[in-house]
Amino acid sequence: MNKTLTSFLVLFLALSGLHCAAQKRTGSPATAGKQPNILVIFTDDHALRAISAYGSDLTKTPNIDRLAKDGMLFRHAMVTNSICGPSRAVLLTGKYSHLNGLATNQPGEVFDGSQTTFPKLLQQAGYQTAIVGKWHLHSDPTGFDFWKILPGQGDYYNPDFLTANGRKREQGYVTDVITNETLNWLDKKRDKSKPFLMMFQHKAPHREWLPAPEHLTLYKDKKFPEPATLFDDYANRASGARNQEMEIGKHMRLMSDNKLFEPKHAAKAPGNPNSPYGRMLPEQWQPFYMAYQEENAKFLASKPTGKDLVRWKYQRYLQDYLRTVASVDESVGKVLDYLKQEGLEENTIVVYSSDQGFYLGEHGWFDKRWMYEESLHTPLIVRWPGVTKPGSENKEMVLNLDLAETFLEAAGVPVPHEMQGRSLVPLLKGQTPKDWRQEVYYHYSEYPKPHRVPQHFGIRTDQHKLIYYYVLNEWEFFDLKKDPQELKSEYNNPAYAAKIKQLKEQLHSLQTKYQDPVARNINF
Numbered sequence: 001m002n003k004t005l006t007s008f009l010v011l012f013l014a015l016s017g018l019h020c021a022a023q024k025r026t027g028s029p030a031t032a033g034k035q036p037n038i039l040v041i042f043t044d045d046h047a048l049r050a051i052s053a054y055g056s057d058l059t060k061t062p063n064i065d066r067l068a069k070d071g072m073l074f075r076h077a078m079v080t081n082s083i084c085g086p087s088r089a090v091l092l093t094g095k096y097s098h099l100n101g102l103a104t105n106q107p108g109e110v111f112d113g114s115q116t117t118f119p120k121l122l123q124q125a126g127y128q129t130a131i132v133g134k135w136h137l138h139s140d141p142t143g144f145d146f147w148k149i150l151p152g153q154g155d156y157y158n159p160d161f162l163t164a165n166g167r168k169r170e171q172g173y174v175t176d177v178i179t180n181e182t183l184n185w186l187d188k189k190r191d192k193s194k195p196f197l198m199m200f201q202h203k204a205p206h207r208e209w210l211p212a213p214e215h216l217t218l219y220k221d222k223k224f225p226e227p228a229t230l231f232d233d234y235a236n237r238a239s240g241a242r243n244q245e246m247e248i249g250k251h252m253r254l255m256s257d258n259k260l261f262e263p264k265h266a267a268k269a270p271g272n273p274n275s276p277y278g279r280m281l282p283e284q285w286q287p288f289y290m291a292y293q294e295e296n297a298k299f300l301a302s303k304p305t306g307k308d309l310v311r312w313k314y315q316r317y318l319q320d321y322l323r324t325v326a327s328v329d330e331s332v333g334k335v336l337d338y339l340k341q342e343g344l345e346e347n348t349i350v351v352y353s354s355d356q357g358f359y360l361g362e363h364g365w366f367d368k369r370w371m372y373e374e375s376l377h378t379p380l381i382v383r384w385p386g387v388t389k390p391g392s393e394n395k396e397m398v399l400n401l402d403l404a405e406t407f408l409e410a411a412g413v414p415v416p417h418e419m420q421g422r423s424l425v426p427l428l429k430g431q432t433p434k435d436w437r438q439e440v441y442y443h444y445s446e447y448p449k450p451h452r453v454p455q456h457f458g459i460r461t462d463q464h465k466l467i468y469y470y471v472l473n474e475w476e477f478f479d480l481k482k483d484p485q486e487l488k489s490e491y492n493n494p495a496y497a498a499k500i501k502q503l504k505e506q507l508h509s510l511q512t513k514y515q516d517p518v519a520r521n522i523n524f
């Protein structure tokens with residue numbers, strides 16, 4: 001063999017070795033036969049408490065529930081960083097924020113689209129890939145054959161959209177526009193000879209919770225139950241819980257959030273022509289304004305204060321939030337009907353999830369961010385005909401970090417080593433591996449604006465949660481069995497000292513395992 005040929009062979013063998021080492025495992029589709037289509041239905045800020053399949057005491061979501069009836073519902077699906085852009089970056093990359101580079105929503109933070117994402121890998125494996133709706137990563141999507149996204153947060157009425165051809169305003173209500181675009185791509189634009197990945201991502205139910213015209217009076221006379229902690233005094237916890245700016249009473253805005261419009265707005269919507277209300281056409285604004293008038297007049301006549309004001313705001317907040325959820329649920333119904341009608345149901349994995357959970361008055365709050373249960377959890381329902389047992393429930397701790405690997409395994413695509421989650425495919429088959437994770441690592445870092453939630457990281461196990469607010473140098477420890485609402489930190493309780501010491505060690509090893517650089521700088 002001549003020298004050139006020998007070196008070529010050595011190089012070739014070395015490279016194929018490297019190639020294998022860079023993959024966690026070679027996948028084969030989890031079911032025999034064709035690669036499944038993947039439909040990811042993703043909402044923004046959807047609290048578990050606002051989905052009837054999760055036992056909502058507030059509303060009914062019959063279409064989302066259809067997925068749970070035919071598939072698997074995860075009780076403890078959680079996120080690694082409870083805000084929008086960062087959570088979406090984790091979903092795409094299967095890596096924690098400190099490694100995928102997007103840790104906050106702050107201006108100037110842009111997702112690096114040159115990195116490996118699961119849509120890119122599916123595309124390379126022959127999938128047609130598309131994303132429609134909220135994106136919020138500030139760089140153009142990569143790895144998608146088709147994209148039509150909202151710029152930034154997007155708007156509820158007559159939203160602008162970005163595509164590869166530029167920016168264009170679409171007439172109508174955002175949930176409807178996103179639904180129609182999704183159906184249009186599925187029906188007319190995709191290459192039907194290939195399997196598809198469609199990421200169908202709603203803006204709703206994000207703040208400022210503007211309902212669709214047909215839902216403006218839904219729940220008008222309904223009184224929603226108040227959470228037990230609506231008037232939380234934030235005692236017995238670290239100082240962050242007291243100093244936040246996300247209280248319904250103090251920080252929710254009476255006009256733009258709670259629709260307490262002024263008489264002058266009867267003639268003209270508040271804000272400039274690009275603002276959430278200002279961009280409505282007169283024929284959209286008039287019925288919108290009028291729908292709130294009767295209740296607003298009663299409010300102005302009685303001028304509630306103190307706890308009564310909080311109660312009024314809470315009711316108005318829930319009405320509007322749940323009205324936007326009603327549109328999402330109808331939209332889910334339309335797309336599920338389409339799959340059925342086209343004979344796509346059997347070979348399509350449908351996932352329902354959100355970028356994180358949300359507070360619906362618990363602790364007196366709206367918004368998310370905290371490692372506390374309501375915002376750490378996110379809905380996750382998966383229907384995979386022939387794989388998920390209809391009506392099944394899973395109680396293991398799973399993460400948004402796991403979804404990229406799940407989709408890759410389902411499609412039979414090798415998983416890159418650098419991905420940090422774990423495929424949910426065995427769980428979906430009803431076979432939880434013996435060594436499934438017993439602990440979750442969380443790290444949030446956007447401070448102070450908006451909402452003044454201090455930076456923190458922590459560990460959650462089945463029963464306990466330890467949180468460290470590292471800039472404040474304050475700890476919290478909760479026994480979730482004894483105190484599921486997380487109202488009393490037991491950090492200084494000597495009875496828990498050994499447990500806390502053990503959790504600190506586990507926390508440290510999780511930071512090492514996940515390569516979070518914060519671990520190197522903090523000694524605890």
Ligand code: SGN
Pocket residue numbers: 044045083084085105136153206207208367450451
């Ligand atoms: C906006 C909202 C905040 C919200 C962030 C992030 N304010 O700034 O309440 O926390 O988005 O939301 S608003 O007055 O503009 O509605 S996220 O879903 O993108 O993380």
Ligand code: CA
Pocket residue numbers: 044045083084355356
């Ligand atoms: Ca969100």
